[in-house]
Amino acid sequence: MQKSKFSWANIYLVCVFIFLYLPIFYLIFYSFNAGETMNSFTGFSLHHFSELFSDTHLVIILLNTFLLAFLSALIATFIGIFGALFIYYLKRRSHRNTLLSLNNILIVSPDVTIGASFLILFITLGTLFSGFSLGFWTVLLAHISFSVPIVVLMILPKLQEMNDSMITAGYDLGANERQILKNIILPYLSPGIIAGYFMAFTYSLDDFAVTFFVTGNGFTTLSVEIYSRARRGVSLEINALSTLVFLFALVLVVGYYYISKDNQGRSKKKKRGVLR
């Protein structure tokens, strides 16, 4: 399919991409509006951005959201690595499948159910232990919880690809279990671990429904804040925020593209080396 060639397929694709990106660019376009609505563009201005940066409340929420995503993804990755290893080393196939189905419950459940059930859980815990209340810690626990199964699922395929004779060789050469784990298994799994961390991070950034249920009064994340502001009506500060979010996502995507391309190139070279 050449680029210059006119075809219905390309027109269709162009339409789909316009549909995918039009709302986003609509938001970005009006973030530069001098006026106060998303209806008419009255002139170019950056004052919604300065408004955004001087809104300390929102900036703190933004930092909180990133801190939360960073921490929850980190902890979930640690839990997930050893969960995946445990599932992989189970001897009975039926046990493995049972554990895997339990693992997947939180992935396939509707967000609202997860949020509601966690709310019940935390309130129940709150009646058992005094001093346990809704806030940063409950949101963190909830985010870790829905990220763990994703990490496990990103790591398991890598484990299945792993050549077990490497580990046998390690034992033959006198390595202990700690060394095997540290020097053979974890480095081999690192692409899966990074992908898992990344996924957990984006899930945490993106989540609204679960956070909404377990957040309580004191703590807010970006999604919950946008929700409550959007219910009050249009405020172009949110548009300015969208522009920044889009730029951030774009940087991540481009970075990810080059990293994965680099990895592919390297692994191809490696394969070639092995073949020779």
Place this chain on the structure above:
Amino acid sequence: MKKYNTLLAVPYFMWLIFFVLAPVLLVVGYSFFDQNGHFTLANYAEYFSSGKYLLMTFNSVWYALLITVITLVISYPTAYFLTKLKHKDLWLLLIILPTWINLLLKAYAFIGIFGVHGGLNSFLGFFGILPKQLLFTDFSFLVVAVYIQLPFMIIPLLNALDELPASFIAASKDLGASATQTFFKVVFPLSLNGVKSGVQAVFIPSLSLFMLTRLIGGNRVITLGTAIEEHFMVTQNWGKGATIGVVLILAMIVVMIFTGEKKVGGKK
């Protein structure tokens, strides 16, 4: 290997017990209690006897089904045509990019676009169509839901179609099949796994899009997700909310059985 691993997997098991099994049991448990903490079956009795809840259930399933079918119809050709392009990874990333923008921001964009004086109405104005109330209608709810779910359908389809060996298509053509025959007898059946995981990734979340019904659908309680949110956050009737939660869990199990358990978790 064994002893070492088991010890390190303790947090994983704590997670399984406290954050997977316990919440499910608690939801089921709460659905049997009324607001005063007495054991009762009234929640279920009310759910299954009142027209309001049954209609809501029907509505939710109907909307989720519509959203799933529309996204599938739009996504399948998209994924199919994309596999034929050069620089596939780049196009895939362009599909993924919108999913990294917060769902609430995307919903918010549509508040602007669908407003009475918003983008779509002024666009239609060029053709002499008078401004209409687009926001807070079922139509706008559907469009926004489809918009949000689209990438989650395209990605598994693209993966499935991309794995399809080109030699199969060549073989089919060699054996004298026409393009339509090749598509329906070779390409489509072999991409069915992608369709299944796409349907899974779209249908279940579509049952619970309460923020969309609040922001775009005009604050009406039309889906089960909205009903749960209302019972937990507004009316504080947890027993009823939990009952609907149990219904949603059952719906999820039904979907899982229909779409086959072989490839669970092809979400992204």
